Amino acid sequence: MSKEYDERHEHHEHHEHKEHHKHHEHKITIIFRINGEDVRVEANPNSPLLSxxxxxxxxxxxxxxxxxxxxxxxxxxxxxxxxxxxxxxxSDGVLIELTLKVAAGG
Amino acid sequence: MRLDSEVARKKFELEVETLERHSIGLRQRGCWVFKSEFPIIDVVLVPKHPVQLLIPVAAPAGPGGLNIVLQQNPVPFLSARAFGVRIGLDDFDQRAPSVSFRDPWTWEPLDYATNPNCFNGYHIDNQNRKVPVLLIHPESKLPFLCMRGIREYHEHPQHTGDDWMLYRGNMSVFGLLSNILDACIDRVRPSLILQGIGIACSMMPGE
Incomplete structure (x- = not known):
């Protein structure tokens, strides 16, 4: 194989690896308001909100x-x-309010 | 009193401070703190959803014959009347906050006998059903919110097994107000229903 091919291939792999890495590393900050107090949490967009x-x-x-x-x-x-x-x-910086469910009406 | 009055006063001040810190957000949801004087916090809730005029119209007949549906016509410049909520923090947080509904002009208790359908409350349960939560209390005979975090619920004869002490560490007056706003403002749609030659008024559940 030519040197040019090797360089291009190496560059492509490096780029793919970076993108793959970025996809897994990218996190957003969610601000949870709990009983009037704000708590900042870093979260992976691919994970359920519950985590x-x-x-x-x-x-x-x-x-x-x-x-x-x-x-x-x-x-x-x-x-x-x-x-x-x-x-x-x-999105990054979103504000979410958490309240204890009231299990009401009985 | 179950709690030392100085401790109760300090806890009251902390709750009021939190409400003051979030006053803008609360106003955006239709909630104004009118007065806070130990052990009482008075708030005024202002409904925002427009009145919907429901007119029965004939729809294409199904297998069972004539079908009547209610056509929704929002009236944007009309909404339900504002109402007051008095939160009592005597003995908080050994006892849950007390919640009563008030006339915002006189602060006298509102009752369903003299003010039918003036306000209502709904909760969405785990099966996504709209459950009415504003009921008549068997002892006071006044409307009360049948929800966790409220004294009238925890001290209700049918809820003695769901003690306030199980929740008190995770509940605040700010959280309580959020739940009241959710049940009584966000989920209620004031409706006028044309019935023959009359009109029925109802506070129906919304999304």
């Missing part, structure tokens, strides 16, 4: 109830915690 919720609750010391019992809201609209951050279209 970021769990992290925020642990960091803020709100560990009295399991993460599944908390509701997540963006500007008053509920979010599905099982969906990934990317699927929910959440």
């Amino acid at each position: 970021a919720i769990s992290k925020a609750l642990a960091e803020s010391g709100n560990t009295g109830r399991p993460p599944e019992e908390w509701g997540a809201y963006k500007q008053g609209s509920p979010l599905d915690p099982k969906a990934t951050i990317e699927e929910l279209g959440l």
Whole structure:
């Protein structure tokens, strides 16, 4: 094989590796507002929102109830915690309010 | 009193400080803190959704015969009346905050007998059903929110198994107000339904 081919191939592999690495490394910051206190959490867009919720609750010391019992809201609209951050279209610096579910009406 | 009054006062001040810090966000959701004087916080909630006029119209007949559907006509310049909410923090947080609905002009308790359909509340449960949460309390006979985090729920004879102590570390007045706004403002659609020659008023559940 020619030297030119080797160089191009090497360059291509390097670029692919960088892109692959970037895809996995890219994280966004989500601001969770819990009982009026803001907690910043770094999250992978490919992970479910629930994992970021769990992290925020642990960091803020709100560990009295399991993460599944908390509701997540963006500007008053509920979010599905099982969906990934990317699927929910959440961008860097988004503000999400967490409130304990009220299990009401009985 | 279950709690030392100085401790209760300090806890009250912390809750009021949090509400003040988020006053802009609360106003954007239709919530104004009117007065905070230990142990009471009075807030005014202003409904935002326009009234919808529901007119029964005939739709194409199905297999069962004539089909009537309600055509929705929003009236953008009309909405429901504002109402007051009084949050009582006596003995907080040994006891859950007390919540009562008030006339924002006089701050007298609102009741359903004299003010039918003036406000309502809904909650979306795990099966995505809209559940009414504004019920009549068996002891006070006044409307109350049947939701966790509220004294009238935890001290209700049917909820003695769901003690406030299980939740108190994870609940605040700010979170409580968020839940009230969600149930009583965001999820309620004031509706006028044409029925024959009359009009029925209802606070129906929304999305």
